[in-house]
Amino acid sequence: FCVECDKRYHKECVESPVEISYPSHLKHSLKLYLSEDRSNQYCILCREKADIMVYHCSLCDVYMHVVCAQKTIPIFIDQPIRHDHTLTLFPRQASLTCNICGLVNKLHLTYVCRSICDFVAHSDCIFIPHTIRISRHHHRISFVSSLPLGDWSCGVCRREVDCGYGAYTCDVCLGYAVHTRCALRYDIWDGKELEGIPEEDEEDIDPFEKIADGVILHFSHGHHL
Template sequence: MEEIEVPRHEHPVRPFTRFLCGCCGAHCTDHERIYGGYRCNEPGCDKAFHKECAEALPEIINSFHPEHPLKLILDYSCPNACSLCQHKFGIGYSCSLCDFHIDLKCVRIPPPTENSCLHEHPLKLSHGEPSDSLEYDICGDCKTNPPPVCVVSSTTHEHQLHLVPRRMDFTCNACGTLGDRSPYFCLQCNFMIHRECIDLPRVININRHDHRISYTRRLGHGESPWKCGVCRKKVDGFYGAYASSKVPSFVVHARCATREDVWDNVELEGMPEEEVIAPFEVVDDTTIRHFSHDHNLHINKDGQILHENIVCEACVFQIGSEYFYSCKNCDFILHEKCANLPRKKRHVCSNQPLTLETVSRAATCSLCDKQHFVILE
């Protein structure tokens, strides 16, 4: 997937056709929907940009100021006021010869037309509110930022999708949940979809599973009813969902998988899978070299019960009668199960993988608020 560089953003961004709700990274507008454009795919960075903002040219000719060329300005510290809408902006265009400024939102406004096919009189651009005498069945957001009438998204559907701008009950083919207004519809095969489900990510990681999961347009029927790995409710195999290739029984609703508290907002299609680093090297049948210790550790499976003062260096619980690894050069000792703890682990409490620490320090658990000690070293 081709990526581009955007001014004032430290990471490359990649194209998308999904509909997002949020501020454009170019600060061209207030909080609003972004109907496709470019987004950052770095962990922890959720910036998205309108296509026109990300591809903004260094110099343009604009119909609202055709006398002079306008130059792109990038200055958050000294915002200018747009000459059309009067809103202040940090990124936009300015005339170096006169006091004309225009933000990136107003740059996208089509030029005033003298020959509209919709009305017999010349039409002029107005920034005022519509007359109260007219009836409107459209929300304020869609008046100022209307959704596209047609959408082409190969990741969503093989045919062009058309907006149905009305209230109507439907079931989204992409996620299997109900909708009550303005779906996108395929004229060729009766496919219907929420605007939010257009361009769902193909391959992702979620904090409920240790392996990648992939989107499939129709899950099909398993040996027993599918159950979502997030909400634990039934998953209808007739609609789209996410599934794990490593654990075939693990499936997730499309809406559950892409929740903000479940997905890290990173799309993994085309990216190599991260190598799993084992917590130890096997020396022989009874000996390992654990990453947390400088000496070899030897397994003990003879049922030996150690003194109650001897505790595991990882979990700080008594060894008891469990199998354990011990060091012949010092007092270091680990439960066998603790020695097998993965170096990284995904957990419901965080969208980012947790790393097993090996430094002695006091810490407070984010879930139970109790203090504990990390003492592997």
């Protein structure tokens, strides 16, 4: 810490190199950056809010925690819950669609299956929770690797859900699905993994309260509809 201004810094931060290159962002280097306004700055690796001192690419406007940048990158990952085969790090940026979230994001480390299947996963998608509860639905929802053929709409953003990729669904409400990334939003999910935790018997409560003819108050919205 500094005696004169009473500011404190992590040992890892002050000993970090001023400039680095990272496998998922090889086009430009990342430079150590002292951030003053962190309201909309998130680490591209862990998706948590940026610290005061971070690595930053001014051309792409991306941020990375110093600690995240220093973590060892595994070449192989075994996660049988998500995939039966060992996943291998794809050593370059590429526009590959993640089978878990259904999105393309070249800024994230990508792992692929080098076996007979054509499986792709972002590093932070591999370990997503299986069963969760979100603020937009009364029941628990669970992750599935794909959906039955049909027209699916996300219960959060209302946009189309591609049935060929992963999503969260409700075992009680048939036809209810949520994009993987929508379900895991900070303002939607409470951050708790519920797999293996018994679900308490709950009274079947209507999702809305009738205020008047043609007017309701839905649990997911603060105003009358």
